Amino acid sequence: MTDVVIAGIGQTPVGEHWEISLRDLALDAIQAAHKDSGGLKPQALFVSNMLAPNLSNQAHLGALIADYAGLTGIEAITVEAAGASGGAALRQAYLAIASGMVDVALIVGVEKFTDKVGPSVDAALSTTSDSDFEAVQGMTPTAQASLLMKRYMHEYQVPADGFAGFALTAHANGANNPHAMFRKAIKPETYAKAEMVSEPLNMFDIAPNADGAAAVVLTRRDLLPKDFSHPPVKIAGSASAADTLALHDRKDILYFDAAQLSAGKAMKQAGIILDQVNFFEYHDMFSIYAALQLEAVGFAIKGKGWKLAADGGIGLKGRIPSATMGGLKARGFAGGASGVYQAVEAATQLRGQAGANQIAGAKYGLIQSMGGPASTVVSHVLQGLN
């Protein structure tokens, strides 16, 4: 099988784009990725989105975006797996290219949070959990993360500011990412004094919901022109795993099985071991999720993910640099686009174009796109081909 490679990447800044619509956000990212790919013409479009039917009263994004981008005639569908939509779309495109049925695929992740505000956004987000047995109780994804964090802190005796390392790292890295929503480093005391949102979760433990779009062009390596302008980035491993939708149905709520399973399969396919991973883009929607992913993938032992972050282990010069362009926390959580942003950021690292945040000599990056509390986890190993 010939290598599946990322030939083009594009992204919009993440933020509150009151003046830009869902379709215009998607178009911006598509045009950037198309240009970056040297003008490769896609045959299939995979749109990843989480909540447009609810937030913008707009379903059927495949046709909408294909039409708006001047791509009518191509195959186009939407891929939805809550917060994991981006990773799931990347995997669907990967499968299409790897199968040989499609030569060039375009993935665009897009989310338009600010079409609604306040309680209706929380209600929309709650539809990604078990509607009959979680959301009906007034449960929200944020409160769910609080329940996890509370139990985690209880079991492992984590100090009150134990999770500060995640926000500190994310904000330090976001400062150098021109597409990040928050571009300012924060101090430990800022974290310690932050307002509680849902105890023990404070505002710095939560990634901000925001608008954004990111796009990736995939093709097979042998289809790239000889004089292709970028070092290609190979998708060396791709895997997805589902767990129980409802948190209460887990045997052990403090272990993200699907994160372990999908990362293990993706690394096995890539033929690498954990020590060869140079950086990790986790789905830090909440700092507790980042900790549990570090543990499930194997970078930290159970109950010590927070300690790895607290001890500087996830910094750019740490044992496993994470959220290298700010992660969800500082770049911003653009819903179904998040997994595509991860791919764009990892490709930037592997091309050696990450500027001040460049991980020296990075060859392998692991990216993990997650829906709910690891109810869906899609993992990809990206490899720089220099």
Added chain:
Amino acid sequence: MEIPRHWRLKQQRYSLVGEVCPHCDNKIFPPRDVCPNCGGEAKELYTFSGKGEVYSFTTIYEAPSGFDANAPYTVALVKLEEGPMVTAQLTDLDNAPVEIGMPVEMVTRRMRNDGDERGLIVYGYKFRPAWNIPTK
């Protein structure tokens, strides 16, 4: 209006009716017809006692629409004495501190409303402190 959706769950919402697996005796809530423990078919109904303890909890200040009139409220993972865990609001707390491990019991309460005075009112289970209730 979502009347059939809530109506068909009335046994679960009002009486914690789940299932028991005839193969491995695992108690299941919410009902799912396939035993998560052994994978066998499990359709035999089983009514839970409604007694359990708080496994984890938090308070919601920013509530979704339909619930915002009741905010702040406390939600918990409740470990039922028969084994399964449920997500539920805690109620009747009267400012009593909540702790992990606190014994609680199921009660029926109003969950949400559609926000319109002729709208649907959904009732279901919540859990209250069971300090004075002797356990078997």
